Amino acid sequence: MEADFPIPLISLKDGFLENVLEKAPFGFSLMSGDYVVEFANDIWLEIAGKTREEVTGKNLFDVFPETKDQLIPLCESVRQSRKPFHAPEFSIRLKRNGVFQEVYFNFIYHPVYNTDGDFQHFVTVAMEVTEMVEIKSKVKEDEERLRLATESSQTATWDLDMHTYELVHSPYLSTIFGYEPEIKPSLKQLRNHICEVDRKEIVDKAFSEALETGIYRYEAQLKDENGVEKWIFTNGKVFFDDAGKPTRMLGVLQDITERKKSEILLQHRNHQLNTALDATKLGIFDMNPITLEKYNFSPRFLEIFGYDSKTERIDSHIFEKHIHENFCETRVAALQRARETGDLYYQTKIVLRDGSDKWIELYGKLMQPLRGSEAYISGTIRDITERKNFERTIGESEKKYRFLADAMPQIVWIAETDGKLTYFNKATLDYSGKNYNEFVEEDGWIEIVHPDEQQENIKQWEHSVATKQPFNFEHRFRNKDNQYRWFLSRAFPDMDEEGNVKKWVGTSTDINDMKKQESQKNDFIKMANHELKTPVTTIKGYVQLLKKMRGDSEDKFLVNSLNTIENQVNKLTALISDLLDISRIESGRLPLNRKEFSLLKLVTETIEDIKASEQSHEIDFELKHPGDITVYADKERITQVLNNLLTNAIKYSPKSKSVSVALFVHEECAIVSVRDYGIGMDQEELNKIFERFYRVSGEDEETFPGFGIGLFIVKDIMDRHQGKVWVESEKNKGSEFHFSLPIFKN
Numbered sequence: 001m002e003a004d005f006p007i008p009l010i011s012l013k014d015g016f017l018e019n020v021l022e023k024a025p026f027g028f029s030l031m032s033g034d035y036v037v038e039f040a041n042d043i044w045l046e047i048a049g050k051t052r053e054e055v056t057g058k059n060l061f062d063v064f065p066e067t068k069d070q071l072i073p074l075c076e077s078v079r080q081s082r083k084p085f086h087a088p089e090f091s092i093r094l095k096r097n098g099v100f101q102e103v104y105f106n107f108i109y110h111p112v113y114n115t116d117g118d119f120q121h122f123v124t125v126a127m128e129v130t131e132m133v134e135i136k137s138k139v140k141e142d143e144e145r146l147r148l149a150t151e152s153s154q155t156a157t158w159d160l161d162m163h164t165y166e167l168v169h170s171p172y173l174s175t176i177f178g179y180e181p182e183i184k185p186s187l188k189q190l191r192n193h194i195c196e197v198d199r200k201e202i203v204d205k206a207f208s209e210a211l212e213t214g215i216y217r218y219e220a221q222l223k224d225e226n227g228v229e230k231w232i233f234t235n236g237k238v239f240f241d242d243a244g245k246p247t248r249m250l251g252v253l254q255d256i257t258e259r260k261k262s263e264i265l266l267q268h269r270n271h272q273l274n275t276a277l278d279a280t281k282l283g284i285f286d287m288n289p290i291t292l293e294k295y296n297f298s299p300r301f302l303e304i305f306g307y308d309s310k311t312e313r314i315d316s317h318i319f320e321k322h323i324h325e326n327f328c329e330t331r332v333a334a335l336q337r338a339r340e341t342g343d344l345y346y347q348t349k350i351v352l353r354d355g356s357d358k359w360i361e362l363y364g365k366l367m368q369p370l371r372g373s374e375a376y377i378s379g380t381i382r383d384i385t386e387r388k389n390f391e392r393t394i395g396e397s398e399k400k401y402r403f404l405a406d407a408m409p410q411i412v413w414i415a416e417t418d419g420k421l422t423y424f425n426k427a428t429l430d431y432s433g434k435n436y437n438e439f440v441e442e443d444g445w446i447e448i449v450h451p452d453e454q455q456e457n458i459k460q461w462e463h464s465v466a467t468k469q470p471f472n473f474e475h476r477f478r479n480k481d482n483q484y485r486w487f488l489s490r491a492f493p494d495m496d497e498e499g500n501v502k503k504w505v506g507t508s509t510d511i512n513d514m515k516k517q518e519s520q521k522n523d524f525i526k527m528a529n530h531e532l533k534t535p536v537t538t539i540k541g542y543v544q545l546l547k548k549m550r551g552d553s554e555d556k557f558l559v560n561s562l563n564t565i566e567n568q569v570n571k572l573t574a575l576i577s578d579l580l581d582i583s584r585i586e587s588g589r590l591p592l593n594r595k596e597f598s599l600l601k602l603v604t605e606t607i608e609d610i611k612a613s614e615q616s617h618e619i620d621f622e623l624k625h626p627g628d629i630t631v632y633a634d635k636e637r638i639t640q641v642l643n644n645l646l647t648n649a650i651k652y653s654p655k656s657k658s659v660s661v662a663l664f665v666h667e668e669c670a671i672v673s674v675r676d677y678g679i680g681m682d683q684e685e686l687n688k689i690f691e692r693f694y695r696v697s698g699e700d701e702e703t704f705p706g707f708g709i710g711l712f713i714v715k716d717i718m719d720r721h722q723g724k725v726w727v728e729s730e731k732n733k734g735s736e737f738h739f740s741l742p743i744f745k746n
């Protein structure tokens with residue numbers, strides 16, 4: 001078999017070639033077919049770590065028995081195949097200088113044949129590459145380490161060919177852009193993920209800048225393949241050729257979404273904090289707790305102290321300079337407390353450079369030191385001048401009111417929102433002979449209230465406090481001589497804009513004399529009733545008797561006189577019973593005697609009765625309901641109500657001739673209305689006519705007889721029936737009174 005590159009047998013004895021080979025920069029040796037080293041040059045010996053004598057003429061495997069297993073098969077295959085064997089970075093375990101080493105060679109085993117084609121020699125050419133291999137593997141290790149480092153720091157790497165714009169990148173870069181790691185999106189695809197504004201304003205700008213400076217850096221926002229919004233940061237370097245043309249760009253890329261989010265959140269928080277601080281108008285500073293030096297002043301701090309934060313530099317002992325002399329002790333005491341508790345708080349006056357003064361409130365907290373730093377006090381100040389002035393004004397006006405309250409002979413008291421009484425004027429103390437503290441102590445005031453009224457008093461007061469309704473109560477208070485007098489207590493809530501009670505202001509007026517007079521009056525009425533009733537009943541009896549005896553007499557004067565006497569006696573009887581009713585109403589003794597009855601019948605009968613005695617007016621009646629209406633009420637009292645309304649309608653419409661009565665049902669109530677076309681009333685009078693003894697004052701009314709008690713009784717009767725009475729009226733046009741009662745249902 002022919003060798004590919006048969007090397008002619010060369011005589012190594014030929015001095016020239018021997019010399020050349022001996023000094024060649026690679027290892028060279030010539031070995032016979034039975035592995036006897038015939039020649040080895042200097043480098044080969046150096047690689048082998050042997051002298052020429054140790055190897056020349058010796059069997060290679062006697063010299064390096066450790067290589068026998070590895071090399072003999074190799075040599076034999078070369079001999080057989082007649083082809084040279086190339087081995088790059090071929091590793092051999094060699095004992096060199098007495099030490100086993102892993103050694104790397106780029107080497108060639110070449111078979112040499114004679115002209116007849118017979119095998120003659122092995123030529124070995126070897127170049128040691130151990131060092132290069134080691135470096136290579138180190139580079140590989142480094143690369144691996146870098147890869148691990150970048151992956152664990154969530155950093156992707158990329159490499160851009162600046163001629164072709166071909167991009168090579170790590171799998172993690174695909175992940176950042178929302179692709180599977182094995183997918184390799186192109187530069188164009190990746191670019192499309194970056195938000196349009198950022199692409200133009202940030203990425204393209206950074207790219208053209210990189211071509212000038214060699215550094216490519218930016219932060220931009222993108223929407224990844226899954227539509228997730230992310231922030232990325234890239235940092236790259238441009239490589240230029242000798243002509244200054246960019247050839248390649250290498251860089252790293254990171255997903256900084258979380259950082260950005262927290263940055264934005266932080267910005268937001270800072271903004272919120274600043275806004276909150278602005279709103280509170282707090283000035284901030286830090287302070288060394290030992291030297292009391294201050295630093296890190298906020299602009300607002302300086303503003304409060306009257307400095308321009310932009311142009312002026314501030315002394316760290318600003319407080320000492322400005323504190324008002326009267327407050328130095330306050331400050332020392334506050335600092336002492338701060339040392340013990342960690343909290344600094346005081347209010348002080350400060351004097352500004354222009355001589356004016358201000359009130360400030362200072363609050364500080366001792367911050368525990370972090371490692372490597374010192375403890376400090378974080379402080380705030382607030383300008384409270386306005387508040388102080390306001391407090392002073394309030395204080396002065398309160399003093400004024402207290403003075404006024406004390407000067408009043410009436411009892412004045414103030415209660416808090418929850419109903420607790422916290423102030424009593426001097427008159428209270430003078431009356432009761434107690435001192436202020438005795439009153440203010442837990443419900444101390446109730447002690448002077450008569451035991452009979454105490455329970456109801458507390459109940460009513462609690463009701464007012466709960467409902468924010470004015471308080472109105474009559475009770476007896478014990479004076480310093482242990483005697484009780486009647487008082488009328490009233491209290492009104494003082495509300496803020498939102499309707500919350502700020503305070504209750506109450507007064508108690510001595511009504512003892514009034515009460516006494518009233519009961520005397522009631523006693524008198526009762527007595528008068530009694531005394532009047534007997535003779536009037538007697539007169540009535542005699543008139544009726546006379547009428548029976550002489551009612552059909554020819555003597556018109558006599559008959560008319562008897563009728564007039566009877567009418568007037570009837571009126572007198574009604575008046576007396578009205579007066580009796582009033583005293584009964586006031587003492588709460590007007591009983592109702594309820595039963596079911598037909599309201600329709602009651603109305604028609606009452607109209608008939610009135611018609612019999614009053615002929616001056618037509619009274620027409622309209623039933624605006626199909627059928628009868630039954631109510632459950634005191635029949636006599638309801639008759640009294642209608643009677644009253646009808647007689648009033650007639651009395652107050654002297655110029656008209658008619659009165660209309662209607663009966664109807666509305667929302668489950670029976671309503672009776674009495675309409676007249678008389679003198680009518682003003683709107684403001686309408687509310688008062690149901691009050692006791694109220695009479696409309698006017699020229700017209702003065703000509704009408706009456707006491708102003710009829711409607712008061714009507715109202716009381718209707719109230720006690722859970723019914724209603726009301727009126728519509730217009731001056732000179734007439735009035736319409738209505739009363740309503742719940743319908744009775746079985």
Ligand code: ADP
Pocket residue numbers: 648649652676678679680681689694695696697701705706707708709710711712734735
């Ligand atoms: P009096 O005894 O004065 O009638 P009332 O209590 O019945 O007392 O009425 C109170 C006041 O109401 C009357 O004085 C009168 O001014 C007014 N009043 C009552 N009814 C009418 C009416 N139908 N038209 C006009 N005014 C009326």
